[in-house]
C-alpha cells in the first residue's frame with residue numbers, strides 16, 4: 521500500500537508516475553509532534569514517520585494518542601528506549617554516562633533496540649520496523665551495532681538525496697532541518713524533483729519543543745507545497761520508501 525496518489529497503473533519512472541518521493545521524519549517523541557505536526561499532516565492527508573524514543577514523557581504519558589497516530593496511517597519508528605549516543609564529542613555534553621554509547625556493549629544496544637520494537641508492537645501491532653540512529657551514531661567501539669534482521673531499513677544523518685537504486689538501506693541519509701525557511705525546504709524538494717530522487721526530511725522541534733527546530737510557518741509551507749504537488753511528488757513513510765527501493769532491486 522502506498523499513500524501517494526496513483527493516477528495510472530503502469531510504472532513510468534523511478535517513483536512510478538511521480539518525479540520524486542518525500543519522506544517526513546520526526547525524531548525523539550516530543551509533544552509538538554502530537555500537538556502541531558500531526559494535526560496539520562492529517563488535515564492535508566499526508567503520512568509521516570515518527571522515530572520514537574520510548575522513554576520520552578511525550579511517549580510514556582501519551583501512548584493512547586500514539587496508538588491513534590498509527591491507526592491513522594503514520595509510521596511509528598524505533599529511536600531506542602534511552603537515546604544512547606557517543607559522548608565526548610563537541611556538542612555532546614548532555615550525554616550522561618548511563619546512556620553514553622561508549623559504556624554500552626553491542627548486546628546491550630541490540631537488546632534495547634529489540635525491546636523498543638516490542639514496545640512499539642504493543643502500540644501498533646506492526647512487525648515491520650525501521651530505525652533512526654540516535655545522534656546519527658552507527659558504530660559502537662568501531663563496530664556497526666544494528667542487526668539487519670531486526671529492521672527493514674535505517675535512517676542515518678548524512679545529507680543525501682536517495683536513488684531508487686540505493687544499495688544500503690541501513691544508512692539512508694536525510695536533510696536535517698534546523699531554522700530553515702519554508703522556501704529553503706521547498707527548494708530542497710525541487711532539487712529532488714529535478715534529479716528524480718527521494719528526499720528524507722529530519723525534524724526535531726516543530727514550533728518549539730527542541731533546540732533543533734523549525735518554525736510552524738516554515739513547516740506548514742513545506743507541507744502545503746507537498747499537498748499541492750501531490751501528482752508530482754509522492755509523500756510517503758520511511759518504511760514505504762525503503763520497501764519501494766528494495767522492491768526495485
Ligand SMILES: [Zn+2]
Pocket residue numbers: 547548599603653654655
Ligand atoms: Zn534523536
